[in-house]
Amino acid sequence: MHEMSIVQALLEQVAEEVDQAGQRGRVVSLHLVVGRLSGVHVDAIRFGFELLSPGSIAQGAALRIDQPPARCHCDRCGAAVEIAEIVSACPVCGHADIIIRGGQELLLQSIELEDEDQAGEASSSDGWIHENRGSKEDPEGQ
Numbered sequence: 001m002h003e004m005s006i007v008q009a010l011l012e013q014v015a016e017e018v019d020q021a022g023q024r025g026r027v028v029s030l031h032l033v034v035g036r037l038s039g040v041h042v043d044a045i046r047f048g049f050e051l052l053s054p055g056s057i058a059q060g061a062a063l064r065i066d067q068p069p070a071r072c073h074c075d076r077c078g079a080a081v082e083i084a085e086i087v088s089a090c091p092v093c094g095h096a097d098i099i100i101r102g103g104q105e106l107l108l109q110s111i112e113l114e115d116e117d118q119a120g121e122a123s124s125s126d127g128w129i130h131e132n133r134g135s136k137e138d139p140e141g142q
């Protein structure tokens with residue numbers, strides 16, 4: 001399935017970008033741009049993400065997907081018309097002297113990471129303090 005390899009590549013890119021940014025923390029959401037003429041089905045992307053994201057850095061992340069339309073610019077009549085599918089002639093005057101712009105994007109627009117409160121020094125291996133939590137009110141204390 002086409003979309004599966006797209007999602008696979010997406011997850012790899014997310015891991016790479018997060019790594020390069022030197023960020024820690026969970027990926028909260030991904031903002032994707034999938035143009036209407038890209039030939040990619042958003043439902044299939046979501047489905048693929050559900051299937052492939054568990055165990056990855058993007059596990060549990062929300063997907064926000066924008067689907068920008070394409071625009072057909074006509075050299076003859078000057079029309080600039082939004083189109084939802086590919087056309088071979090100007091929808092206004094029928095002339096074939098057209099340029100189609102946009103609508104084919106397949107972008108990872110942004111990655112939102114969970115804010116970590118302890119975003120100070122990056123030493124997390126030792127000194128992880130949680131063993132004393134709640135012991136102050138231990139009812140067995142006396």
Ligand SMILES: [Zn+2]
Nearest residue numbers: 074077090093
């Ligand atoms: Zn035209």
